[in-house]
Amino acid sequence: MASRVSEQHIDPWQLIAEHQAAHRQNGQFGAAASFIGTMRDFSERQNLSKMTLEHYPAMTGQYLEKLEQEAREQWPLQDCLIVHRVGDIYPGDAIVIIACWSAHRRAALDACNWLIEELKYRAPFWKQEFNPEGAHWVEENTNGHSSN
Amino acid sequence: MSIQVKFFASLREKIGKAEVELATASNAGDAWAQATDNAPRPDNVLVAINLDYAKFDSVVKDGDEVAFFPPVTGG
Structure with missing residues (x-):
């Protein structure tokens, strides 16, 4: 199991490369799929300068583990990495990393897609955006299972 | 023993408190009513036990x- 929350800045490419080097043996996996969510400086509001990600610490830890477990039950994954930021985040910063490794491409791609959509729908994180007009809570995520 | 009630994010700001301790509560809806002094409950509020x-009648x-x-x- 490799799912966690980070209060510190994360470098997604470095984390994925380090995880693969530490846990996967060359020749044993045929596919790696990843999703990296990054903060923009716009949403429904413009000129965002910062975002604060709040979470429900005890529940998020449990939920990320549960999502990884459910993905492993649905697809023949060899490995999985989920890291989600909390705290203050700035435009260009990574918010979330999901990476899946499998023997064949379909399992890694489908599991990665399912994990990000489930995470956005179920894991207890909340975004508060800041721009020159003040602070605003993001009210809901778009439904990526059927659109976007 | 007691029941710990927590509020998060915009709901915490709206209710004006992060945590409340209750002596008893029959279900989640009752916990909401006691912890918020019967504040109206927005339709989209989620609950976890x-x-x-969970559900409000849990x-x-x-x-x-x-x-x-x-x-x-x-x-």
């Missing part, structure tokens, strides 16, 4: 943690 999603027992929060917006 002991870290698992039974609450002594020692439980009941959390109320708005729709999640991570990722």
Whole structure:
């Protein structure tokens, strides 16, 4: 199991490369799929300068583990990495990393897609955006299972 | 023993408190009513009991943690 929350800045490419080097043996996996969510400086509001990600610490830890477990039950994954930021985040910063490794491409791609959509729908994180007009809570995520 | 009630994100700001301790509560809806002094409950409020999603008619027992929060917006 490799799912966690980070209060510190994360470098997604470095984390994925380090995880693969530490846990996967060359020749044993045929596919790696990843999703990296990054903060923009716009949403429904413009000129965002910062975002604060709040979470429900005890529940998020449990939920990320549960999502990884459910993905492993649905697809023949060899490995999985989920890291989600909390705290203050700035435009260009990574918010979330999901990476899946499998023997064949379909399992890694489908599991990665399912994990990000489930995470956005179920894991207890909340975004508060800041721009020159003040602070605003993001009210809901778009439904990526059927659109976007 | 008691029941711990927690509020998160915009709901915490709206209710004006992060945590409330109750002596007893019959279900999650009752915990909301007691902890918020009968504040109206927005339609989209989610509830978790002991870290698992629950319903407002889910039974609450002594020692439980009941959390109320708005729709999640991570990722």
